[in-house]
Structures are given as structure tokens and as C-alpha cells.
Amino acid sequence: MKLKLISAVVAAIVAGAPAMADLTFSALSYRTGPYAANGIPFADGYADYFTLLNERDGGIGGEKINLIECETAYNTEKGVECYESTKGSGALVYQPLSTGITYQLIPKATADGIPVHSMGYGRTSAKNGEVFSHIFNYPANxxxxxxxxxxxxxxxxxxxxxxxxxxxxxxxxxxxxxxxxxxxxxxxxxxxxxxxxxxxxxxxxxxxxxxxxxxxxxxxxxxxxxxxxxxxxxxxxxxxxxxxxxxxxxxxxxxxxxxxxxxxxxxxxxxxxFHNTGSDFPLFADIEKYVKGAGKAAGAGDQIGTALYNRGLYAAMLAAEAAKTAQEIHKTAAITPAMMRDGMENLDITEAKMTALGLPGFGPSFKVSCQNHGGDGLTAxxxxxxxxxxxxxxxxxxxxxxxxxxPLVAEDAAAYAKEAGITPACK
Amino acid sequence: MPETLLYAIEVMTNGLMAGVLYALVALGFVLIYKASGIFNYAQGVMALFSALTLVGIMDGQVPFAHLINAVFGTDLHHFGWTLPALLSIILTMGVMVLLAWAVQRFIFRHLVNQEPIILFMATIGLAYFMEGFGDMMWGSDIKKLDVGLPQGMNSWIDETTFNALGYGFFIDNLDIVAAVVATVLVGVLVAFSQYTKQGRAMRAVADDHQAALSVGISLNFIWIMVWSVAGFVALVAGVMWGAKSGVQFSLSLIALKALPVLMLGGFTSIPGAIVGGLIIGVGEKLFEFFVGPMIGGATENWFAYVLALIFLVFRPQGLFGEKIIERV
CATH class of the missing domain: 3.40.50.2300 (Response regulator)
Structure with a gap:
């Protein structure tokens, strides 16, 4: 009887739990603490874009997206704890949202084979992909x-x-x-x-x-x-x-x-x-319809179009485009972190692509390569x-x-390679 | 007059003004420590909470709007009115009195006769609770605080010193207001503790809880009163600092600026908080001006503590603190 009861409870839990998502993205966000006012709009933008893809497109390449947020309060130790506690979830890429956390994750994520996107922050010389194989800091540092x-x-x-x-x-x-x-x-x-x-x-x-x-x-x-x-x-x-x-x-x-x-x-x-502000882009109509209007916005919806919301949204868009690129390269929708790294390294953002996404003129065109993980650094x-x-x-x-x-990037990357015992090469 | 001397005088004057702002925060610590022996770690968060409440009331913000909207599916944010600053300050003070009652009723009443470290730990818990509660109640966005305080360079001082010395001194109008407010506040607090029945009762409780109880003083009432007064001081500090940087959660970190002031001035002296604040303000600014450029700058945070420690070598109880004599 006891066994039956336990089986029934387990079955109920399994049935009640959401289906395991296929594409997991991890955001180390901070919605509390002294920097929350800045962390919240970025985290909202990042989450809302993935919600939009799930609601409008059914995810990426037919695979639903699961976003894992972990609260760091902009504290490096907490950020590392977040990474350690979530890396087993199969996260395709980490967005640490802190230079301090990024510095800590550079050796860890590289060893674990999980890419990190430190967009506009982190270690500048990570632009050198031959040394920093899993760290990307496009489109600008x-x-x-x-x-x-x-x-x-x-x-x-x-x-x-x-x-x-x-x-x-x-x-x-x-x-x-x-x-x-x-x-x-x-x-x-x-x-x-x-x-x-x-x-x-x-x-x-x-x-x-x-x-x-x-x-x-x-x-x-x-x-x-x-x-x-x-x-x-x-x-x-x-x-x-x-x-x-x-x-x-x-x-x-x-x-x-x-x-x-x-x-x-x-x-x-x-x-x-390195991106535009405001909400005067076609994509924001979809955000309004599928996310905010549907009551699925990550926050109150009052940050849409602000500089930091748009930066979070842009980061999510770049992650999604890298995932699409990885799916094309490896001809599978269910990509792994290693495949995601390949997608990030072959990311090609063109104005035609931005226009097709509903973001014309929102950000610069740039192309990532093994030698260049930082894009072209175009800044307005x-x-x-x-x-x-x-x-x-x-x-x-x-x-x-x-x-x-x-030369400065090459010098700093060479110093890191020597310190970490890395032989620069394309993976 | 040599240029360096003029600059040094300007830096010193601004240091005095900054010191007043530090002293405003330190005052709240002193009041509670004096009356109850509690080092109130939550004083910085009280300044934040009071400033958040003031802006929320002034702007007609619906408290707990996010929570209400999430639970009931509503879209409430504002009541649609704005209130005058004075009325909002009075209402905020009401909230701070309520908070003082709650702190006493739900925390410290249960901790009577506990070790000071236990009481200190309780205030750490209170600080984290209030920070989260403030976030839930008013949101975490940065709010502009406009209670009509003048801000920016005082043109009269600039012109007068320029005409007299050939160099116009910069003094922020807000700092002048803060200095006046702090002076009045200290005067009122000293008068209150010396000349009113409640003030004398507060001092009696500070001297000896048991003796105060034995002559019929309500410990409960006095502690609520002290926390309310500390809440008022926190509100004044919150308004001054909030006007400088907007009301935001890092406002709670101003407590860090008060610690060296307390170490220097003593934990039990109201004038000590003011004098300590002035010494720290002037000391750190002059050090930054003369020595900072030679050692890479950004010396103010750590130098304030070094200065306080130097004073402690000679007067462990602080400049105005009570000397503790324990007979064996």
C-alpha cells in the first residue's frame, strides 16, 4: 500500500512537471541588491525575447527554450555558485552579466566546454578566440x-x-x-x-x-x-x-x-x-502582442525600450541566432554546448538578418570567427x-x-595563454 | 594667496560639508546604541526605506503593486495623485513610527536581556528583511527625490570668493542645507534628551534598564520612541543622500560611511557623531587632495578607517565616548 502511494505521488509529480525543455539558456541575473535597478531591465529583456520565440515560433528550430535565471545580486561569489549549481542543466551558454563573474568563469567554463557570452564587459582580450576558446565578447568591448x-x-x-x-x-x-x-x-x-x-x-x-x-x-x-x-x-x-x-x-x-x-x-x-534604444522597431510589436499583452512579460513591462532592456533583448537575440547557426552547422535542432560554441564562432549578423528579425538598424553588422570572438567593435x-x-x-x-x-589584444591574450598554459589554436 | 592654499581651503570646506552628511547617518546609530546598547546594523537600510516610502507617498505609488498585480491580475501602479512634500514627510514619519513599534513588538521584546551580539545579529536580519520588504513595497527602480531642496553650486559664494580671492569656491547648496538641518537636528535632540520628561527617561534607560524599570519607566515605550526618533534621523539622512543620487538601493551602503565616524566620535555621544563626521570629512578630503595623486587616488574609503583607528589608539572609547571602567 505504501509502495503504491509513493508510486502514485511520484507519477503525479512527473505528470505535473513541465516537459524537459530541449534548449537551455542560463542567465546569471541580479534582481536584488544595490544594482538591481540596472539588473532588472537587462534580465527582463533577455527573458522576454526567449518568451517571444517560444510563444510566436515555438522556440528555435522547433525546440522549446528553457531559460534558467540564477540570482547573483551582482556578487562574484554568488555568480560562481550559480554557475556551479546550474551547469549540469545542459545550459548552452552563460551570460554572467558581471566582469568579476566573467573573470572567474573563464577557466571554469573553458574546462567544462560551455561557452560564455560577456557582451560589452568581461576580459577584453577574450576577443582572441585562439586563446579564449569558449569566451565571446561580441559585438564590442x-x-x-x-x-x-x-x-x-x-x-x-x-x-x-x-x-x-x-x-x-x-x-x-x-x-x-x-x-x-x-x-x-x-x-x-x-x-x-x-x-x-x-x-x-x-x-x-x-x-x-x-x-x-x-x-x-x-x-x-x-x-x-x-x-x-x-x-x-x-x-x-x-x-x-x-x-x-x-x-x-x-x-x-x-x-x-x-x-x-x-x-x-x-x-x-x-x-x-553598441545597440539602439527605444521601441520603434517592428519586433517590439510582437513583444507587445505575444509577451506583454499575453501577460507573459518577465517584469512589469514598464522597461521595454529602455537602454538596458534593449541590451538584454539584444543579448538574447544574439544567443538565439548563434543557436540557429549551430543547428544549421550540425544539422540537428537539439544542440549541445559544444555545438553552441561552434554556432557562436560562426555567427554572422547582417543588416538583412536584423531586418528580417524585426530589428532594422538596431545593432551593427559583424562576423565572428575563431581569431575574432569580439566582432568588429562598432560603437555609436x-x-x-x-x-x-x-x-x-x-x-x-x-x-x-x-x-x-x-596589438594590445594580442599582448594581453599572449600573457594569459602563458599564465594558463594554453597553446593558441583554433578549436 | 597661493593657489594650492586656496584649493586646500575649498577642499576642507567641502570636507566639512561631507562630514555633516556622514554625521547625519551616524546620529541614528548613536541614538539607538545610547538607549538600548544595540548596534543597529539596519540604520542604513532604514534611511533607504524611509526615502523609498517618502517618494512612494509623494508620487502616489501603490505599495506592493507588483505583488497585487501578480496575484489578482490587475494593472495598478499609481493612485493618480501627488502629495506635497511636507504632508508626505509627516505620513512617512507615521510609517517609521509604525515600523519602530513592529521592530519592538516582534523582535526586541523577545530578546530582552540577551547578549549584545544576539541583538546585533537581529539587526542584521532586520536589515535584510527591510531591504526585501522595501523592494516588494515600492519596487527597485531608481527614483528622483524632489522635496524642493536647492541643489548645485552656490553662486553667491562663488562670486564673493572670486572677487575677494581671485578664485571662486564651490559649495553645493544641498550641503549648506544639510549643515543647517544637521545643526537644528542636533540642537533639538540634545534639548529633547536634556529638558523633556521622555528625554530624561530615555537617558535613564540608557544608564540602567533595571533601575529605570524600578522607577516605573516603560522600557517598551522608550524603545519604541528611540527607534521612532532614529527613524526620523534616517529619514533626514535618506532625503539628503537621496537628493544627491536618487533614491536607490545602494543608499543602504551609506552606513559604511558612518562607521569610522562612530569609531572616532564614540557610540554614545550625539555631539561626538557631529565632531567625528567633521573630522572624517575634512581628513579624507585633504588626504585625497594632497596624498591621493601620489598613490593613485581613491583613498577616501580606506583613509576614513585609518584616521578612526589612529584616534582609537589614543582614545579607545572614541573622542566623546564613555570610558568603561570595570572593577575586578
């Missing part, structure tokens, strides 16, 4: 961002930065220090004077840095900030009456969250981006319109200065 920022400044200064003063206000962490080497190299090339102004975590108090900016009067200020550091920096810039059009943030310093608290004062602030500049409460894209997607960047 921090060094691309630094280079494009300088290219934009060249553009607004008539092509000459000689004698100009540029200050970098950065989060005093591995992430914030990423662009320094590039900016120093570019300073040698273009003759500008670079001042470094680190801000300690979390960045709520930046008076010293902005008093120095007020005294030194740099012609331009660049910012590599995150979380509260961005809002405080923009407010302090407003307070000292720094011309906002001369203030440019990396894409992680360019969300609506960063500028809205400063109100009208933030008008004219610029930010880099956005400018904040405080009255309209929206970002306006004021440039096309601009290519970085690869003459300067490629």
Missing part, C-alpha cells in the same frame, strides 16, 4: 568603447586632440581600469593629456574628483562607472556646471536610470552604445534629451582604431 570615444572627440575637435585635456572618471575596480591602457596608448598617438580619477565603490561621494575637474577644467570627461556612481557623477557634473556635451560615459554609464535623477541638468550628456554615440526623456543616436556605428587595439 571596453577597448573598442575607449577608442570610439576618442574617435568621437577627434570628430568634434576638428580631427585634432593635441594639447587637449581628457579626464577619465572610473570605478576603482578591474572593470573601471579596463580602458586606461587603451586611452594611454591613444594619448601617445593623438597628443592629449590624460588625467585619471578613480572613484571607490560604491561611488556615493565624489566631491574630491569633481572639485579636481573644476580646477583642472578638462576639455572632455570620460566615465567608466556603474550603479550609484553614475548618478552621483552626472549630478556632480551638473553641480559644477560642467558642459554635459563634453561628458561621455561607457555603455554601462548610459541608462535612463543614470540621467533621470539629475533632471534637466543631464541634458546633452553622451553615452556609448547617444545623447540624452532631458525634455523628451530619451536617448538620441547622434552618430553611426563607428569602427574603433584597430591599429592600436589589435
Amino acid at each position: 571596453y577597448w573598442d568603447g575607449a577608442s570610439v570615444a576618442i574617435k568621437h572627440l577627434l570628430d568634434v575637435n576638428g580631427g585634432d586632440l593635441k594639447g587637449k585635456k581628457i579626464a577619465l572618471v572610473y570605478h576603482n575596480s578591474a572593470y573601471g581600469k579596463e580602458p586606461i591602457r587603451t586611452l594611454e596608448e591613444l594619448a601617445k598617438k593623438h597628443g592629449y593629456e590624460l588625467t585619471l580619477l578613480p572613484v571607490d565603490h560604491p561611488g556615493q561621494e565624489q566631491k574630491s574628483q569633481w572639485l579636481q575637474i573644476r580646477r583642472d577644467k578638462p576639455d572632455h570627461v570620460l566615465m567608466w562607472g556603474w550603479g550609484v556612481m553614475n548618478q552621483v557623477a552626472i549630478q556632480e557634473a551638473v553641480n559644477i556646471r560642467y558642459p554635459m556635451e563634453n561628458f561621455i560615459g561607457i555603455w554601462w554609464s548610459g541608462s535612463e536610470n543614470d540621467v533621470l535623477p539629475a533632471g534637466d541638468g543631464a541634458n546633452g550628456y553622451k553615452s556609448l552604445t 554615440v547617444l545623447q540624452w534629451d532631458a525634455a523628451g526623456k530619451k536617448w538620441n543616436k547622434i552618430t553611426d556605428f563607428i569602427a574603433p582604431d584597430n591599429d592600436v587595439l589589435n
Whole structure:
């Protein structure tokens, strides 16, 4: 009798459980903690795109998608725990959403044969696929961002930065220090004077840095900030009456969250981006119909079209396209992480493909290869319109200065290969 | 006057102003520690919670909207009204009093006579609970706080110092307001504890719980009152810091700025919190100005603790703390 009862309970549980999904994607998200305001829109965008594919297309290549979210609270230790606890689920790719977590996962995921997509963050030299076989950072990385920022400044200064003063206000962490080497190299090339102004975590108090900016009067200020550091920096810039059009943030310093608290004062602030913002794309009509309208949105639906929501959606779109590429290469819908890696390495994003997906002009065209896991680094500049409460894209997607960047990537990748005992080669 | 001296004076003045903001956070810790011997780890989260509640009430946000919508399938977000700042502050204070009652009724009433470490652990739990509760109640988006406080460079000071010294000093209007508010707040708190019946009862409880109970002072009432006053101080700190950066969850981390202030000023002294805040504010800013560039900058966070530790070497109880003499 007891055995029958147990069998019945097990049968009921099995019958009640959802069918095991065929394609599993893992997102290490953060919906809690001090950075939740930024983590939520990205996670919502990432989840909503996969929901759309499930609801509208029945998944990818006929296989339903199962998204596993694990809460990291933007904490590296928790992120690694998330990875360890979910890697057995058959996740095709990890989106760590943190430079610190990415650094920890580089050796682990490589050893486990699971690809990692650190889109616009993480270790820049992971662009070198011969060394970082399972790490992808397309379509742009921090060094691309630094280079494009300088290219934009060249553009607004008539092509000459000689004698100009540029200050970098950065989060005093591995992430914030990423662009320094590039900016120093570019300073040698273009003759500008670079001042470094680190801000300690979390960045709520930046008076010293902005008093120095007020005294030194740099012609331009660049910012590599995150979380509260961005809002405080923009407010302090407003307070000292720094011309906002001369203030440019990396894409992680360019969300609506960063500028809205400063109100009208933030008008004219610029930010880099590798994708478009707003919801004026055909795909968003489908998001409205199949996801939000159907009550299946990951969040409240109030973040759709914001910079970070669109970044999450874009990341999911790139993951889905890589999965499709893997299915085509291996001629099977039920792909494995190893096949997914091949799909990512052969990803080819064209404008025709973006248009077909309902995202014309949303992001740059780029092609991934074994030698190049980082795409072409095309980056555009956005400018904040405080009255309209929206970002306006004021440039096309601009290519970085690869003459300067490629040797830096090669040097850093070679150092990592030596340290990790890796013989560079295409897998 | 040499330029470096002018810059140093400007940095020092701004350090004083920053110190006032640190002191505002430290005050809340002192009040609770003084009255109950509890080191309230949740003070930073109280500042966050009160600021979230203030913005929510001002903007007419429906509390627990996400939860209500998820359970009942509704689409509620706002009541459709906005309230004046003063009324919202009064209502927020009501919420903080309610919170003080709940904290006392459901947590500390059951922990009377427990070791200080147990009480401290309880406040850690309270901090995490309140953070999650605040998130569920008001959402985790960054909110703009506009209670009409002036912000930005004070033009009068800029022009006056420029005319007199040839260099215009930067002082943020918000910092000036914070300094005035902190001065008034300390005056009111000192007057309250010295000249009112409840204030004297609070001091009696701080000195000796048992003795206070024996003369008929309600420990329960005093602790609710103290947590309410600490809630009010948290609200003031939350408004000042929230106006700088928007109201967001990292606001709870301002507690980190208060710890060196407490170490330096002493855990039991209201004037100590102010003086400690000023010393830390000026010390860290001047160190960053003179030494920071030589050692790569970003010295403020750790230097505040180094400064506090240096003071502790000479006065372990802090500048204004009570010296503990234990006879064997």
C-alpha cells in the first residue's frame, strides 16, 4: 500500500512537471541588491525575447527554450555558485552579466566546454578566440568603447586632440581600469593629456574628483562607472556646471536610470552604445502582442525600450541566432554546448538578418570567427534629451582604431595563454 | 594667496560639508546604541526605506503593486495623485513610527536581556528583511527625490570668493542645507534628551534598564520612541543622500560611511557623531587632495578607517565616548 502511494505521488509529480525543455539558456541575473535597478531591465529583456520565440515560433528550430535565471545580486561569489549549481542543466551558454563573474568563469567554463557570452564587459582580450576558446565578447568591448570615444572627440575637435585635456572618471575596480591602457596608448598617438580619477565603490561621494575637474577644467570627461556612481557623477557634473556635451560615459554609464535623477541638468550628456534604444522597431510589436499583452512579460513591462532592456533583448537575440547557426552547422535542432560554441564562432549578423528579425538598424553588422570572438567593435554615440526623456543616436556605428587595439589584444591574450598554459589554436 | 592654499581651503570646506552628511547617518546609530546598547546594523537600510516610502507617498505609488498585480491580475501602479512634500514627510514619519513599534513588538521584546551580539545579529536580519520588504513595497527602480531642496553650486559664494580671492569656491547648496538641518537636528535632540520628561527617561534607560524599570519607566515605550526618533534621523539622512543620487538601493551602503565616524566620535555621544563626521570629512578630503595623486587616488574609503583607528589608539572609547571602567 505504501509502495503504491509513493508510486502514485511520484507519477503525479512527473505528470505535473513541465516537459524537459530541449534548449537551455542560463542567465546569471541580479534582481536584488544595490544594482538591481540596472539588473532588472537587462534580465527582463533577455527573458522576454526567449518568451517571444517560444510563444510566436515555438522556440528555435522547433525546440522549446528553457531559460534558467540564477540570482547573483551582482556578487562574484554568488555568480560562481550559480554557475556551479546550474551547469549540469545542459545550459548552452552563460551570460554572467558581471566582469568579476566573467573573470572567474573563464577557466571554469573553458574546462567544462560551455561557452560564455560577456557582451560589452568581461576580459577584453577574450576577443582572441585562439586563446579564449569558449569566451565571446561580441559585438564590442571596453577597448573598442575607449577608442570610439576618442574617435568621437577627434570628430568634434576638428580631427585634432593635441594639447587637449581628457579626464577619465572610473570605478576603482578591474572593470573601471579596463580602458586606461587603451586611452594611454591613444594619448601617445593623438597628443592629449590624460588625467585619471578613480572613484571607490560604491561611488556615493565624489566631491574630491569633481572639485579636481573644476580646477583642472578638462576639455572632455570620460566615465567608466556603474550603479550609484553614475548618478552621483552626472549630478556632480551638473553641480559644477560642467558642459554635459563634453561628458561621455561607457555603455554601462548610459541608462535612463543614470540621467533621470539629475533632471534637466543631464541634458546633452553622451553615452556609448553598441545597440539602439527605444521601441520603434517592428519586433517590439510582437513583444507587445505575444509577451506583454499575453501577460507573459518577465517584469512589469514598464522597461521595454529602455537602454538596458534593449541590451538584454539584444543579448538574447544574439544567443538565439548563434543557436540557429549551430543547428544549421550540425544539422540537428537539439544542440549541445559544444555545438553552441561552434554556432557562436560562426555567427554572422547582417543588416538583412536584423531586418528580417524585426530589428532594422538596431545593432551593427559583424562576423565572428575563431581569431575574432569580439566582432568588429562598432560603437555609436547617444545623447540624452532631458525634455523628451530619451536617448538620441547622434552618430553611426563607428569602427574603433584597430591599429592600436589589435596589438594590445594580442599582448594581453599572449600573457594569459602563458599564465594558463594554453597553446593558441583554433578549436 | 597661493593657489594650492586656496584649493586646500575649498577642499576642507567641502570636507566639512561631507562630514555633516556622514554625521547625519551616524546620529541614528548613536541614538539607538545610547538607549538600548544595540548596534543597529539596519540604520542604513532604514534611511533607504524611509526615502523609498517618502517618494512612494509623494508620487502616489501603490505599495506592493507588483505583488497585487501578480496575484489578482490587475494593472495598478499609481493612485493618480501627488502629495506635497511636507504632508508626505509627516505620513512617512507615521510609517517609521509604525515600523519602530513592529521592530519592538516582534523582535526586541523577545530578546530582552540577551547578549549584545544576539541583538546585533537581529539587526542584521532586520536589515535584510527591510531591504526585501522595501523592494516588494515600492519596487527597485531608481527614483528622483524632489522635496524642493536647492541643489548645485552656490553662486553667491562663488562670486564673493572670486572677487575677494581671485578664485571662486564651490559649495553645493544641498550641503549648506544639510549643515543647517544637521545643526537644528542636533540642537533639538540634545534639548529633547536634556529638558523633556521622555528625554530624561530615555537617558535613564540608557544608564540602567533595571533601575529605570524600578522607577516605573516603560522600557517598551522608550524603545519604541528611540527607534521612532532614529527613524526620523534616517529619514533626514535618506532625503539628503537621496537628493544627491536618487533614491536607490545602494543608499543602504551609506552606513559604511558612518562607521569610522562612530569609531572616532564614540557610540554614545550625539555631539561626538557631529565632531567625528567633521573630522572624517575634512581628513579624507585633504588626504585625497594632497596624498591621493601620489598613490593613485581613491583613498577616501580606506583613509576614513585609518584616521578612526589612529584616534582609537589614543582614545579607545572614541573622542566623546564613555570610558568603561570595570572593577575586578
